[in-house]
Amino acid sequence: MNNRWNEIIYKLWSPVYDRIFNTGKFLEARQKLFLHPPFHPHQRILFVGVGTGADLELLSHTQFQITAIDYSSDMLQKAKDKFKDTKIDFIQMDAQQMSLAENSFDAVVGSLILSVVPDPDRCMKEIIRVLKPQGTMIIFDKFSPPKMSMIKKVVRPFVKMMGTDIGVNFENLYEQNREAIILKEDEPLLFNGMYRKIILTKIRR
Numbered sequence: 001m002n003n004r005w006n007e008i009i010y011k012l013w014s015p016v017y018d019r020i021f022n023t024g025k026f027l028e029a030r031q032k033l034f035l036h037p038p039f040h041p042h043q044r045i046l047f048v049g050v051g052t053g054a055d056l057e058l059l060s061h062t063q064f065q066i067t068a069i070d071y072s073s074d075m076l077q078k079a080k081d082k083f084k085d086t087k088i089d090f091i092q093m094d095a096q097q098m099s100l101a102e103n104s105f106d107a108v109v110g111s112l113i114l115s116v117v118p119d120p121d122r123c124m125k126e127i128i129r130v131l132k133p134q135g136t137m138i139i140f141d142k143f144s145p146p147k148m149s150m151i152k153k154v155v156r157p158f159v160k161m162m163g164t165d166i167g168v169n170f171e172n173l174y175e176q177n178r179e180a181i182i183l184k185e186d187e188p189l190l191f192n193g194m195y196r197k198i199i200l201t202k203i204r205r
Contacts, residue, residue: 009163014074017051018078030058032197043065046069051075066087068091070093103130142196185197
């Protein structure tokens with residue numbers, strides 16, 4: 001995967017994305033993600049890879065100062081159309097190289113982004129950079145076990161062509177960044193734990 005390819009793929013995904021990932025079991029999983037969100041009124045919250053704004057629909061967004069970014073202009077436009085009468089700041093931006101100040105957000109939500117970007121570790125490090133010390137990171141994504149089955153290894157390249165990766169391992173990402181973050185919660189949400197809700201806190205230095 002690379003950014004150019006993702007831009008093409010998510011242009012194709014944008015008209016049907018909500019019909020697949022904002023209904024049924026996926027909607028139930030998203031609802032659990034924000035059932036008791038660890039946010040406080042007036043906090044600055046960043047949504048990384050906001051897509052069509054599916055997560056924003058589940059949050060009382062008027063209570064917060066929200067910035068929402070996505071690399072795909074087509075996906076971002078869908079979100080803008082849904083929330084055109086709000087103060088949400090929508091910006092087209094690469095999650096792997098954010099033009100946002102470090103230590104500037106109280107919370108960051110990364111929903112189905114680490115399995116999409118070409119370099120998930122780089123994306124994770126960028127999220128950590130812009131998050132305030134003791135800030136909260138909420139991750140909702142699909143992750144692979146340390147040892148993938150042979151079937152997954154075979155189909156992985158073809159799935160990548162669809163704009164997502166089934167081979168990202170969260171434990172490896174955490175190990176590479178554990179000096180900066182602390183794992184607070186890890187809950188399976190969908191498809192026998194393939195999709196997980198993960199909450200982390202940035203370490204104060």
